[in-house]
Amino acid sequence: MLGLIGFKLIIMKLTLKIWRQSSPSEKGKFETYTLDNVSEHMSFLEMLDVLNEKLSFEQKIPIAFEHDCREGICGTCSLVINGQPHGPLQGTTTCQLHMRNFRDGETIVIEPYRAAAFPVFKDLAVDRSALDRIIQAGGFVSVSTGQAQDANAIPIEKDIASQAFDAATCIGCGACVAACPNSSAMLFTSAKVAHLALLPQGKVEAQKRVLNMVRQMDLENFGNCSNITACEAECPKGISVANIALMNREFLSASFSSKDA
């Protein structure tokens, strides 16, 4: 593929069916838009920028969607594109998805994440603050500034550190919840539980942490896990469902042995 060199730049015509909803209480609906000069090099969000600029010119209200870093790491962008959170490309956030993954003449359906715990604010923007509250319930090590010992005081096996890293790489975008038919937040919660439980620094509070985080997850109206694993398939960072198994183990053992259970 010659891409940048641009022997022949592909320009596409697209039909977009986009969810519009002016407020949380209003009943939303799909609106249809067309764009006829979408370059294959545009990112998906740049395509929406172009549409919004066009709507602005026509003195219409642009579509609200959330985004920030546009390099796949902040977790702000979301969207369900043709039924898939973050669109068709595996391991990719919406902001890193480029239009060359679509065909000329295609109709693309764009809607917000759908989950009871993620109410829609406006158009494609949803409230994901439930995820923050799960972290606040215990997704940390209780160490205040200044209390730390020397960084090399506790050696950590390279493979363990690497496994913890794989879990810690979660960007908190909520795609796992949107992908799950039960709207479960197990993948998100377990990624933090696993990250900290694997490391010696996180072990001290491990039991209390898992109990509190799971309790909060249930309070926030997320569904249960029924091992469908759509979460892993749609996760832009490839977080493994093995973390869920680890969390279940941690939870069970804490339920039996912890005073906090």
Added chain:
Amino acid sequence: MQMDNLNLNGNVPVGNLSEKWTKYRSTLPLVAPNNKRKIEIIVVGSGLAGASAAATLGELGYLVKCYTFHDSPRRAHSIAAQGGINAAKNYRNDGDSVFRLFYDTIKGGDYRSREANVYRLAEVSTSIIDQAVAQGVPFAREYGGLLDNRSFGGVQVSRTFYARGQTGQQLLLGAYQSLSRQIALGNVEMFTRHEMIELVLKDGKARGIIARNLLTGELEKHGAHAVVLATGGYGNVFYLSTNAMNCNVTAAWRAVTKGAFMANPCFTQIHPTCIPQMGEYQSKLTLMSESLRNDGRVWVPANTEDAKAIREGRKTALDIPENDRDYFLERRYPAFGNLVPRDVASRAAKTACDEGKGIVPTGLGVFLDFSAAIERYGKSKANILGLSNPSKAMIIELGEKIVEEKYGNLFEMYEKISGENPYKLPMKIYPAVHYTMGGLWVDYNLMTNIPGLFSIGESNFSDHGANRLGASALMQGLADGYFVLPYTIGTFLSEDIRKPKIDINVPEFAEAANLAKQRIEKLFAIKGKQSAESFHRRLGKIIWEYCGMSRTAEGLTLARQQVRSLRDEFYADLYLPGIASDLNPELEKALRVADFIDLGEVMVVDALNRNESCGGHFREEYQTPDGEALRRDDDFAYVAAWEFKGWNEDPILHKEMLHFENVELKTRSYK
């Protein structure tokens, strides 16, 4: 603040450089625990600096209120930092020390930063790594289980700690988790989706902010004994940058309109290795980590005919024979080669493209080629495997595997964005705006010239001079937030322990809220035809063209006129859809663009004033015969802090003279 005519005093403590901070920290006024519980502090921003400060101040017992325009404090752009964080741990036993880190940073900043601040930064750097590890930050480790390090541009030791290519993410999540713990404990009240749009002063002191609730549009009054701005840099004044889309200068600029000084705004960092711009619609640029220059060789075709053929798609990089390639960094800087500091590498790429040798359709791009590294690694691997006479294809296959292990995630990201396979064809890169060294002027306590208003992290000017070294931004943000501000804020607050809770029902808050309301109404009332985005794009073009990688008095003079007429056009022809009392991203953008325009003019004025070249500021009139930056220490060894006087007057220059007692000012040479 102590001001002698127009000279600023940084309030640096006396004494030996290496003892200043320890002595000062041990003697500065404290606030007793029972009083802390009565003192409120506002922290605006929740990136590395803001989250670490809010968490630490909460741990100390203050009543903290933290604000972010994001939906969650974890989204701040610190999260996107790739490479690493420096610390003078000397775990490699390679001769690193606090002094060496201090010296490298001062030199890298081209001798335009304050010695005492930089030394303190180097001093506390080691505690940051300890703290992060204790929080569970999964830094890279060796097989023995101890922490790994790598080296970064412009230094000769290995002092960079890293977490794959996601160091910023992991450090921010560590700070975010500490902040979350304080939120749960009730020590920090978190305001997400709130944007500060006015600073409130009472009796000359910063006592609160007006924050716009981004969901409802309500203008809320928030009071506190002190206000801390941790609101990041202003790189998006260029429109296209590696910053996140929502990074903006508004909080800092609102402080400037209330009298805070903007220091060295023309010191901006252009990072050499970013993916080039591909079209008008483009919204942002993507950085490729500096670490790639360890193995990539930068080149352009030696003759313009070949470059033209590549631009037009008649040739590819592979059609250019070895001796028709110009590896211009290796040619110009044989000692450092492809690993020269960022400002030097960026300028050299620009020079090559200005000569007509750019290799992308816009003419603005150079190659970053890994083929030599792939071959070298392949041969070495074949040797290890004991293969005699391996075929070229075999060598390349083995080499690509090794390059993949080192840079796999970056290569993948490049391919996603460009659609090209960088193992087979060299990457195409071009410099892009990445970081701003300039920012709000602060003294040694990190307090601005407005009493009670503090500025930390990228939003202040303090530590990087005219050029920042790689892996130093994370260090500074966390140093300020965890280990400096929590102490130094006591110097201001200790005088305020008798001050009761700040009353927001006073005229000062009403006036500030009214001011904000009027600004919003004014924008809606224009009812013109052009979007805020289109003005932003045009502003960015002006600043990039005249106040970017190379600047001239003539160009800057023209730029100032152009920015001013753009401002006139903005206030005459802006189209703003929607209403104020709703989630309205277009309004958010318009407010930010308005402030970027005003900042843009002051940047240009600063660049015009600084008649020398240093670090990221290259004035074409001031260069050596072979095209290197020519610093003028006798006339410009000062911090230029600008007092904004509105649209119709020139900003006033205040100078903080820089005194170098511990390093000798030298010409930076990487030849």
